[in-house]
Every structure is written in structure tokens, then in C-alpha cells.
Amino acid sequence: xxxxxxxxxxxxxxxxxxxxxxxxxxxxxxxxxxxxxxxxxxxxxxxxxxxxxxxxxxxxxxxxxxxxxxxxxxxxxxxxxxxxxxxxxxxxxxxxxxxxxxxxxxxxxxxxxxxxxxxxxxxxxxxxxxxxxxxxxxxxxxxxxxxxxxxxxxxxxxxxxxxxxxxxxxxxxxxxx
Amino acid sequence: xxxxxxxxxxxxxxxxxxxxxxxxxxxxxxxxxxxxxxxxxxxxxxxxxxxxxxxxxxxxxxxxxxxxxxxxxxxxxxxxxxxxxxxxxxxxxxxxxxxxxxxxxxxxxxxxxxxxxxxxxxxxxxxxxxxxxxxxxxxxxxxxxxxxxxxxxxx
Numbered sequence: 001x002x003x004x005x006x007x008x009x010x011x012x013x014x015x016x017x018x019x020x021x022x023x024x025x026x027x028x029x030x031x032x033x034x035x036x037x038x039x040x041x042x043x044x045x046x047x048x049x050x051x052x053x054x055x056x057x058x059x060x061x062x063x064x065x066x067x068x069x070x071x072x073x074x075x076x077x078x079x080x081x082x083x084x085x086x087x088x089x090x091x092x093x094x095x096x097x098x099x100x101x102x103x104x105x106x107x108x109x110x111x112x113x114x115x116x117x118x119x120x121x122x123x124x125x126x127x128x129x130x131x132x133x134x135x136x137x138x139x140x141x142x143x144x145x146x147x148x149x150x151x152x153x154x155x156x157x158x159x160x161x162x163x164x165x166x167x168x169x170x171x172x173x174x175x176x177x
Numbered sequence: 178x179x180x181x182x183x184x185x186x187x188x189x190x191x192x193x194x195x196x197x198x199x200x201x202x203x204x205x206x207x208x209x210x211x212x213x214x215x216x217x218x219x220x221x222x223x224x225x226x227x228x229x230x231x232x233x234x235x236x237x238x239x240x241x242x243x244x245x246x247x248x249x250x251x252x253x254x255x256x257x258x259x260x261x262x263x264x265x266x267x268x269x270x271x272x273x274x275x276x277x278x279x280x281x282x283x284x285x286x287x288x289x290x291x292x293x294x295x296x297x298x299x300x301x302x303x304x305x306x307x308x309x310x311x312x313x314x315x316x317x318x319x320x321x322x323x324x325x326x327x328x329x330x331x332x
Contacts (some may be wrong), residue, residue: 105255108262115262116305123297152270159262 029083031164037076044073045154080157089160106141107163115155116177183332188229196303197224200268203299204291207275228307235313255313265304272300 028038051066089104096104198212205212213219213248230236246254273297 102252102255105252105259108259110256112258112262112265112308115265116301119297119301123294141238149273152266152273155266155269 031167034080034083034164037080038157039165041073041076041080041154041157041161044069044076045150048073049150070150074153077153077157080160083160089163103163103167104159106166107159110162110166111155111159114158131140185230185233185235185313188226189232189235189310192223192226192230192306193273193310195226196306199223200296200299200303203296204272204275207296223302230306230309230313233313235309235316252314253316254308257308257315260311261304261307264307268300268304272296299300 048066048070054123091100091104093101110118141147199216202211202213202216202219
């Protein structure tokens with residue numbers, strides 16, 4: 001008796017990003033690569049931002065390291081913005097399924113808490129410094145602009161970095177076909 | 178109308194308007210201007226309504242350590258925080274942008290460090306209240322008590 005071949009399941013494709021952005025899915029980096037890049041961004045930002053805000057422009061090796069770390073953090077943040085994780089975290093409701101929406105929203109919840117806590121600490125410590133040393137704390141000019149640019153860039157890349165930590169690995173497309 | 182404008186929702190509107198005006202006054206201060214003149218009443222009103230909201234159910238999401246939220250509330254809370262993150266990021270870009278252009282514009286060089294810090298803290302107060310305001314407005318409206326009269330099912 002001839003065995004009937006079981007019906008094959010249709011291939012399941014990763015569901016992001018769908019819709020109008022389906023022509024480009026972002027750079028397909030692995031989750032571990034994204035995690036390493038996120039940690040690198042955090043370390044470079046934590047070391048580079050104080051260097052920028054302090055306005056130190058010496059000629060020694062520490063100045064060179066500080067400048068390189070600043071550029072590295074900017075470059076890493078820009079890289080993180082064009083990966084699939086960031087496209088997913090920016091996805092609209094109709095482009096994502098229910099689980100992906102839950103991860104996206106959870107990533108923003110965590111990111112908000114981190115940014116709000118960091119801003120609270122930064123602004124209130126600056127306020128205390130302002131009271132203690134009478135308004136001499138504020139960095140000015142291009143140092144401040146560069147520091148602000150770094151902070152805004154890091155805040156933008158943060159939800160995608162968190163998503164790389166909380167979302168499970170996706171099954172590669174070739175394994176599902 | 179009464180279902181939409183509950184006490185909690187009115188408090189959310191007042192909170193939002195108050196902290197927005199408070200933050201706007203701080204941004205205006207960067208440019209040496211003043212819209213309302215006096216900020217102390219706004220701060221007082223904002224704190225009062227915030228205390229009320231914190232005591233309400235919406236205040237649960239103020240408390241980052243709250244653990245007694247059900248699944249639906251967690252989903253709504255995360256959604257509110259996502260919207261807040263997007264709004265807040267845009268607002269802080271405006272704030273940072275205001276600071277960034279200061280040294281380049283002669284009319285604005287008088288902004289002091291205290292003005293910059295004050296505007297930042299006001300904006301932070303504003304941002305911290307957005308999730309609760311959104312939570313109050315995005316949660317489903319409970320059924321009106323009179324609606325039960327139409328239900329033939331005995332209690």
C-alpha cells in the first residue's frame with residue numbers, strides 16, 4: 001500500500017520587519033554580536049563622555065584614548081541603529097506579532113527606567129554641584145554639544161540593545177524551510 | 178461623559194497640563210523669557226495632583242518595583258512606557274538642541290548654568306509623570322453601573 005506523503009508545512013519566515021520595510025531587513029547580526037556591541041557602546045560611552053564633557057585636550061596617550069573611545073561609541077551606536085534588532089524595536093504594531101510587540105514594549109520599559117534613573121542622578125548631582133561651587137560646573141560650547149549628542153545617540157540605541165538581551169534567538173530561515 | 182471624565186482622568190489632565198507648563202517655563206527660561214511669570218503655584222499644583230495619581234491605581238506604574246499587576250496591566254504599562262520613551266526622547270532632543278545652539282546665537286548667550294540645569298530638571302519631572310497619565314487614558318473604561326440593569330442574568 002502506497003504511503004501518502006504528509007503535507008509539508010509552509011515555510012515560516014521571521015516576521016520582522018514586515019510591511020513597507022520588508023525590502024531591507026537591516027544587518028543580520030547575531031544576538032551575541034549585538035550584545036557585545038551594546039556592551040562596547042556602554043563602556044565606550046561611560047569612559048568617553050566624561051572625557052568629552054571635561055574638555056580635556058592634552059597631547060598625551062589618555063587624550064588619544066578618550067577621543068578614540070568617543071568616536072567608537074558613536075560608531076557603535078550608528079551600527080546598532082541599522083541592525084535588525086533596531087528595526088524591530090522601531091516596528092509599528094501591524095508589522096509585528098503579539099510576542100514581538102510585547103518584547104518591544106518591555107524593552108522600552110527597561111530603557112525608560114535606565115534613562116530616567118541616569119538623568120535623575122546626573123541632573124541632581126549637577127544641581128548639588130551648582131549649589132556647592134556656585135555655577136562653575138557647567139561644561140560649555142562644543143564640549144557640551146558633543147556630550148549631548150553622545151547621550152541622545154546612546155538613548156536612541158538603548159531599546160534595541162535591551163531587546164538583544166531579552167528576546168529569544170530567532171530560528172534562521174533556512175532551518176524552517 | 179461621566180464615564181470618560183472620571184476623577185482620575187481629570188487629575189491626569191491637570192497633572193499633564195501643569196507639568197507641561199512647568200517644563201515649558203524652564204525651556205523659555207533658557208531664552209531669557211517667561212510665559213507665566215511665577216512657577217511656584219505650578220509646582221504646588223503639580224505635586225498635589227501627582228500625589229493623588231500616585232495613590233490611585235495608575236500610581237502602580239509609578240512604582241517600578243510593583244509586583245501585583247496582572248498580565249493585562251503589565252502589557253498596558255509596557256505600552257505606556259514605550260510611548261513615553263518616544264515622546265521623552267523627542268523632548269530631550271529639543272532640550273539638548275536648545276542648549277546646543279546657545280553658544281552659536283548671540284541673543285542666547287546669557288543662559289546660565291542654573292537655567293540649563295533648571296530646565297533639565299523641570300523636563301525630567303514632566304517626563305516622569307507621562308506614563309501614569311497615559312495609563313489612565315489608555316486603560317479601558319469600566320462598564321457603567323446602569324449597564325447591569327440590562328443584563329437578565331441573575332447575580
